[in-house]
Amino acid sequence: MATRGRSARAAVLASSVQRSKPTPYPSKVRSAFLRRMVLVVLVLGALTLLTISFRSPTAGALHDLQGAGSSALRPFQIAATRVAQPFRDAYDYLDSLANAKTENSKLRKEIAYFRSTQLLKSEKAREYDSLVRLMHYEQGATFPNGYSAVNARVISDSAGPFAQTLTIAAGSSSGIRENAPVVSGDGLIGRVSNVFSDTAVVSLLSDPNSPVPALDLHTGVRGVVHPGPGGALIFDDVKKQYKVDAADVLVTLGTIDPRYPDLYPSGIPIGKTSAPTVTDTASFLQVQVQPFGNLGSLDSVAVLVKTSKHK
Amino acid sequence: MSAFDGVKVAVLLFVAAIAQVSIFGQLHVFGAVPDILLVTLVAISLLRGSVAGAVGGFFAGLIVDTASLGTLGLTSLVLTLSGFWIGRYGETTGRDRAHAPYLSIAVVTVLYELGLLVVHFVLGESAPAGAVVRSLLPAVVLNLIVTGPVYGLVRRLLRAMERQELSAEVQLLG
Numbered sequence: 493m494a495t496r497g498r499s500a501r502a503a504v505l506a507s508s509v510q511r512s513k514p515t516p517y518p519s520k521v522r523s524a525f526l527r528r529m530v531l532v533v534l535v536l537g538a539l540t541l542l543t544i545s546f547r548s549p550t551a552g553a554l555h556d557l558q559g560a561g562s563s564a565l566r567p568f569q570i571a572a573t574r575v576a577q578p579f580r581d582a583y584d585y586l587d588s589l590a591n592a593k594t595e596n597s598k599l600r601k602e603i604a605y606f607r608s609t610q611l612l613k614s615e616k617a618r619e620y621d622s623l624v625r626l627m628h629y630e631q632g633a634t635f636p637n638g639y640s641a642v643n644a645r646v647i648s649d650s651a652g653p654f655a656q657t658l659t660i661a662a663g664s665s666s667g668i669r670e671n672a673p674v675v676s677g678d679g680l681i682g683r684v685s686n687v688f689s690d691t692a693v694v695s696l697l698s699d700p701n702s703p704v705p706a707l708d709l710h711t712g713v714r715g716v717v718h719p720g721p722g723g724a725l726i727f728d729d730v731k732k733q734y735k736v737d738a739a740d741v742l743v744t745l746g747t748i749d750p751r752y753p754d755l756y757p758s759g760i761p762i763g764k765t766s767a768p769t770v771t772d773t774a775s776f777l778q779v780q781v782q783p784f785g786n787l788g789s790l791d792s793v794a795v796l797v798k799t800s801k802h803k
Numbered sequence: 804m805s806a807f808d809g810v811k812v813a814v815l816l817f818v819a820a821i822a823q824v825s826i827f828g829q830l831h832v833f834g835a836v837p838d839i840l841l842v843t844l845v846a847i848s849l850l851r852g853s854v855a856g857a858v859g860g861f862f863a864g865l866i867v868d869t870a871s872l873g874t875l876g877l878t879s880l881v882l883t884l885s886g887f888w889i890g891r892y893g894e895t896t897g898r899d900r901a902h903a904p905y906l907s908i909a910v911v912t913v914l915y916e917l918g919l920l921v922v923h924f925v926l927g928e929s930a931p932a933g934a935v936v937r938s939l940l941p942a943v944v945l946n947l948i949v950t951g952p953v954y955g956l957v958r959r960l961l962r963a964m965e966r967q968e969l970s971a972e973v974q975l976l977g
Contacts, residue, residue: 530854534861534883541865541876546926554875561869565821569870572825580826 619791625677626794636757641675641794642666647691649790656682656699656719660793663690671755673744673796679761679784680704680744681793692795696787697725697762705745705754706762711735714745717762717781727765727779736779738767757796809855811960812847816859819843820866828871834934835941837949840867841885841915845907845950846957848886849893856886874926881918885911904954905947912946913939 544554623643630641644662662668664687672684674694682702686693695702703718706727713734720726730736742765746758763783770777823840830836840863848856864879889907916935924930 527854531857531883531887534857534887535880538861538864538876538880538883542874542880542922542926543876545875545877549874558869558872558875562872565866565870568821569825572821576822576826583830 622677622791626675626792627677629675629677630794634759634761636759636796638799639757639796640799642668642797643792643794644692645792646790649788656696656702656787657685657693658696658790660692660694660795661690662795663688663692665689666795667797668692668795669797672798673756673760674793675760675796676785676790676793678786679763680756681785681787681790683755684795694793694795697783697785698723698787704756704762706742707745707758708736708740708765709743710737710740715779717742720780725763725781725783727781728776730768730777730779732770732775732777734777736765736768736777738765740765742781808851808961812851812855812859813862815843815847815957815960816840816863817866820863821870824867824870832945833938833941835938835945837945838912838915838942839949839953841882841912842908842946842949842953843957844882844886845889845911846904846954847961848890849903849907849954850958850961851890852894853887853890856888856890857883858886860884860886874928877919877922877926881915881922884918885915888914904950908946908950909943912943916942 541554544552545558548555626641626643629635635641642662644660644666646658647661648659660674668684668687670684670687674681674683680697682694682696682699684692685695685699685702697704697717698719700719703716705714706717707714708727711734713730713736715727715730717725717727720728727736727742742762744756744758744760744762745754746756747754761784763781763785766780766782768777768779819840819842823838827837827839844856844860844863847859860882861879864877864882865875867873867878868875889911892907893903916939920930920932920935924932
């Protein structure tokens with residue numbers, strides 16, 4: 493019985509009730525020797541299996557036994573896989589959702605990269621086509637005698653309402669001189685109006701200061717090609733009594749009298765004529781010209797440089 | 804440990820080994836996989852002692868090596884030592900401590916991974932130490948996550964037998 497001032501718990505603790513021994517652990521009842529022997533036997537067993545398996549990994553009784561064991565375990569593995577399949581699918585779904593944002597960002601970067609690569613390739617392809625046409629022209633029969641071509645890349649295009657020029661990446665160091673004719677693979681583009689060491693400025697056909705004497709190949713009529721009041725090219729100075737048809741090809745006239753040499757050699761294609769119009773008040777035919785060369789979109793051009801005195 | 808207890812331990816380890824090979828072995832998270840077999844073995848070792856841990860580790864490793872067609876004895880060796888060592892810890896100091904399973908898992912996961920690395924290295928097989936070391940922390944975290952439920956399940960399955968043994972001993976002493 494508990495005395496005053498002492499708790500019941502203390503009284504119980506102080507009593508002489510005989511408590512049972514702590515529960516002996518099952519392993520503890522075995523001797524340390526037995527425990528160690530079990531460990532040694534198992535480790536030796538594992539090492540023996542390891543040695544045999546390592547020395548003959550593809551043949552032998554142990555290999556056959558392992559194969560048989562694997563075959564026996566296969567149904568359990570398949571069953572476990574099938575049981576886990578819905579959970580695995582759910583995990584994959586959640587994982588894909590979690591990674592969707594990162595993946596989206598990564599894919600956007602890839603799209604941007606491939607788009608820029610695609611643009612670069614398209615640009616290269618366009619430049620390639622331009623160069624091929626230029627090469628065909630330079631090697632063709634219409635290329636003027638006594639001239640050689642200096643190919644140059646267009647580095648800036650100033651064609652606009654106030655300037656009809658472009659700048660090319662070749663200059664006097666490449667043999668280019670002022671007033672040298674400039675062509676693309678399709679036809680005449682203009683002439684060199686200013687030359688620097690490694691660059692030059694080309695005045696386009698659409699520049700009012702670059703008139704070109706021209707010849708209608710179909711009718712033999714002569715005239716001058718220059719920009720009209722609206723900016724479009726016209727075949728001018730053709731009297732009304734001469735005949736010019738639609739879609740006639742115009743080429744450069746070239747030098748007629750050696751005393752007055754022309755800037756352009758003869759036979760360079762310029763463009764096609766449209767249907768001429770005649771008015772009572774005008775002295776000449778009004779013929780518009782569609783140039784062969786695309787003056788607004790040029791990647792590369794060739795400057796014709798004299799190699800010898802031509803006719 | 805009674806025969807029925809042994810059967811339960813064997814079934815637990817068999818299921819854990821098959822699940823490890825078939826399911827959890829393919830669940831890569833941050834370069835590591837949760838080792839359900841190791842966690843189960845540690846739980847059994849803590850609850851049933853070093854001999855049960857060593858024997859269980861040996862045969863569980865044998866199942867893993869057989870099912871995965873790996874080098875026989877490799878996993879057995881490492882799991883035997885792990886089971887025995889954790890069993891001794893349970894018998895001596897960690898038996899009734901709440902943190903014992905978590906501490907055991909944290910330590911044994913590191914030792915198990917390094918042990919496998921060493922054995923592979925000794926056998927002249929591929930032993931990517933850098934990858935193993937990098938995956939140690941995720942492996943420990945993953946194993947700690949599954950420790951709670953797995954230890955609870957193993958304790959529930961093995962506790963009934965423990966109480967039976969306990970009451971029988973009390974009757975014997977009384």
